[in-house]
Amino acid sequence: MKYQSAEPKKTIRTFALASFLNDLGSDIIYPVWPLFVTTILKANMAVLGFLDGLGDALVSISQAGSGYISDRIKKRKVFIWTGYLLGALSRLGYSISTIWPHLIPFRVLDRAGKIRSAPRDAIVADVSTKENRGKNFGLLRAMDHLGAVFGILICIALFSLLGYRILFALAAIPSVVSAFLVFTLIKERKTEPIKIYKGISLKDLNKNFRLFLVLSSLYALGAFSYSFLLIYAKKFGFRLSFVPVLYLIFTFSAFLFSYPFGRLSDKIGRKSVLLISYLFWIAVCLIVISAPNRMMIILVFILYGAHKGALEPVQRTFVCELAPPEFRASCLGGFQMIIGLCALPASFVAGVLWDTLGILVPFYLSLILTIISGTMLLFVKRR
DSSP, rough: OOTTTTHHHHHHHHHHHHHHHHHHHHHHHHHGHHHHHIIIOOOOOHHHHHHHHHHHHHHHHHHHHHHHHHHHTTTHHHHHHHHHHHHHHHHHHHHOOOSGGGHHHHHHHHHGGGGGHHHHHHHHHHHHTTTTTTHHHHHHHHHHHHHHHHHHHHHHHHHHHHHHHHHHHHHTHHHHHHHHHHHHHHOOOOOOOOOOOOOOOGSSSSSHHHHHHHHHHHHHHHOOOOOHHHHHHHHHHHOOGHHHHHHHHHHHHHHHHHHHHHHHHHHHHHHHHHHHHHHHHHHHHHHHHHOOOOOHHHHHHHHHHHHHHHHHHHHHHHHHHOOOGGHHHHHHHHHHHHHHHHHHHHHHHHHHHHHHHHHTTHHHHHHHHHHHHHHTTOOOOOO
C-alpha cells in the first residue's frame, strides 16, 4: 500500500496526536487501576494478575485478527478509529462496575480496541524509510508516554476530588477525539479490486523472524504487569497517595527514552538497542531482589521506563524489517498475538507465585527468562 509523497509527515503527526490523546485517557485510569481492583472491588493479587494478563492476551488476539484482515481487504483506517471508540466505551464500563467479575467484559472491550495497532503500525512502516523508521516508531511511543504523563497528572490532581468512577468516565473523552482525528485527517488511497489473499504461514517467514518470535515469547513469559511494581512499592511502605507519582516517574522516563532509542536504533542497529532494554529490566529485577531503600525503588521506576522506551518502538521496527513487506500487518499482528498470549500466564503465574511463595519469586523467574532471551537475541540476523 503506497501513499502520496506529501502525506507521510501529516500521517505521522496525526497518529502521534491521536496516540497522545488516547494514552492521556488510558493513564487517567492506570495509576489507580491496581488499587481499584484490590481495594474497592476486593480482588486478590491472582485476580489482578489474571485481569492484566487477560487484557494483554486479548490485545494480541485483536491485533492478529485486525492485521490479517487489514492485509486481506487492503484497508487500515477503519480499524484505527474503531479501536479508539472501543477504548472509550470500556472506560465508561469500568466506572459502573461494582464487583471484579463486572470488569471482565469491559476489559475485553478495552483491549479489543487494540485492533488499531497492527494496521496503524503497518501504515507507519509503509510511509517510512530504513533511515527514519526507528525514529518514527520512537516518536509514536514517545507521544504515547507523553500523553500518559499528562493523564497521570490529571489523575493525581483530580482523584481526591472525583474518586474512581467519575474519573474513569471522564477518561473516555480523549479517545473519542482520537477517533475523530483519524477518521477525518487520515486519507487512505483507493485500492484495486481485492485479489485472492492466501494468508501467511510460518514457511513464509525466515528463520531469523522465527527465532526472534521465540525469544520474545520467552521474555514475555516473565514480563508481568506493571501493577506488580506498584503493589510492591505500596507494600514497601510508600503512601497510597504517592503510588500514582511512582507511575508518573516510570511513564515520564519512558517518554524521555522512546524517541532517542528509536533514533539510536537507526544508527547502531535494532539488536543493540533491544539488548540495552533487556539490561535495564535485569537491573530492575536485581534491585528489587537486593532489599533496596526508598531511593532505589524510585530508581526502579526510572529504569523500568527506560526499559519500555528502548523495547517497544525498536521491537516493532525490527518485526517490520524481518517480516515480508506484503505480510507486514499480518506479521505485526501475529507477533503481538503470540507475545500477548504469553502475557496472560506471565501475570497470572506471577500473581500466584506472589501469593504463595513470596513477592520476590516472580522477579527471580523474570530475571532468568530475560537472560536466556537476551542470549538468544545475539543469534538473530537482520534481513
